[in-house]
Amino acid sequence: MMKNLFLRGLLLIGLTFTSVAGAQLRVETAGVGANQIPIAIAGFTDETIAPQQVTAIIKADLARSGFFKIIDTGNAMSETSPVDFNQWKAQGADALVVGSVQRLADGRFDVRYRLYDTVKAASLSGFGQAAGADRIRVAAHRIADDIYEKLIGVRGAFATRIAYVTKVGNEYRLEVSDSDGEDRQVALRSNEPIISPSWSPDGTKVAYVSFEAKKPVVYVQNLVTRQRTVVANYKGSNSAPSWSPDGTKLAVALSRDGLTQVYVVNADGSGLRRVSNSSGIDTEPQFSADGQNIYFTSDRSGGPQIYRMPANGGDAQRVTYNGSYNISPRVSPDGKSLAYISRRDGRFQLYILDLGNGQELRLSDTAKDESPSFSPNGKYVMYATESGRRGTLAVVSVDGRVRHSLTTQAGDIREPTWGPFMK
Incomplete structure (x- = not known):
């Protein structure tokens, strides 16, 4: 029996x-990682033309991981914008994420991003990817994965x-x-x-x-x-x-x-x-x-x-x-x-x-x-x-x-x- x-x-x-x-x-997060990394994520320029907001997805991914403290920049910066590293260090950010979204001739979106180490005043990573309207979330998850891997040393799993x-x-x-x-x-x-x-x-x-x-x-x-x-x-x-x-x-x-x-x-x-x-x-x-x-x-x-x-x-x-x-x-x-x-x-x-x-x-x-x-x-x-x-x-x-x-x-x-x- x-x-x-x-x-x-x-x-x-x-x-x-x-x-x-x-x-x-609905996602609810509790607890934090042993050592949270303070990271500033600027709004991607022109991201409002896309059906989803790339930076909101990236922020949610990194916050959910528990390893990052998100610092809201309050403004938009593209991957080509000049960076005042002293300014970001003064705001307590060890890393900075910037990027842009542009519409391509075929209707897709060109999503570009760059990750900076503000302490070393150096670029850590960056890439561009073309995504259809139904793949914007995946593009954002891939950026979050890259940030996670570059700063934590382990491949991200957001995508x-x-x-x-x-x-x-x-x-x-x-x-x-x-x-x-x-x-x-x-x-x-x-x-x-x-x-x-x-x-x-x-x-x-x-x-x-x-x-x-x-x-x-x-x-x-x-x-x-x-x-x-x-x-x-x-x-x-x-x-x-x-x-x-x-x-x-x-x-x-x-x-x-x-x-x-x-x-x-x-x-x-x-x-x-x-x-x-x-x-x-x-x-x-x-x-x-x-x-x-x-x-x-x-x-x-x-x-x-x-x-x-x-x-x-x-x-x-x-x-x-x-x-x-x-x-x-x-x-x-x-x-x-x-x-x-x-x-x-x-x-x-x-x-x-x-x-x-x-x-x-x-x-x-x-x-x-x-x-x-x-x-x-x-x-x-x-x-x-x-x-x-x-x-x-x-x-x-x-x-x-x-x-x-x-x-x-x-x-x-x-x-x-x-x-x-x-x-």
Whole structure:
């Protein structure tokens, strides 16, 4: 009975929805990074001709990261404007961002920017990019990414996408948006639940579980063509898809042979093979960053814990030991950390484990967390939780210092997955 309840809980996690409004997500940020960099961001000259204000998007991105203190300049400056570095240093700015927006003959917009180090009185970076009216937000996110990388030393992830599940009335939706929740697009609508979305490494596809056949079936959907492929539709439960780093395979959890076990299947649904073989329930598989191992949840020790085994199958090693209930493993992009949900004192909370030294850190202070997902630069973890009895998405830095939430005005939002860097 315990095993059945455990499996049912994993399958149905995140399926308690209420109606959700069609409004965009709202972002609320709390906490700051260890050392905030004071940065002045001037208004880009002529940016009002574009459908979105570039500087507003850049400011919101950098502020949300927690690593920057935004200094409002109160005026516009182009990338060719002369710069009085002493003036900006006097205002407390260590860095300055300037730029411009111009309309091109083909109707697109030429977005140019430059980043200055005011302390060293030097230019750090700058570039121009042509963007259609529907790509202004992406252009602004790319500028924020470049600023983040030049000043923090880590690639920015503002220009990436996220996917998640909402419910409107009796309709479930798999939605895709910018990392800040803007520019939402519906990838799938269904009258039956959708769970466990997972991005392909190239960002062109999403695997997920849909109940539209009145049972859980694993699909892969091309986000460009919307073509869908059935990857796993066997007797019993088909669940928890996770991509291999090279994008050629998926790890899935199937109950076709009795108890749920871990299988690997080609992305087109061919070549199914079983890789776990235990007397318990093995589920929620996740490939390691190098593709050599699979992390998964198993109750073989009596309660759900996280294990690691070779990707081709073999002896499994237990990874989590603190707490009696640990589920939903997610491996960081560099393979050094593991995020997961742990139940302690009746609270389901997000934890991160250093796989090298075994040190554990609790990242959330909520009580109903689920579905963690690392940002592609490994600096943040997105997860689903509850606020005011409604499902929300939360993001926390891996050191726990910076938090922000993405909420709708009404209803629940669940099952987040953070997409990869796009080329």
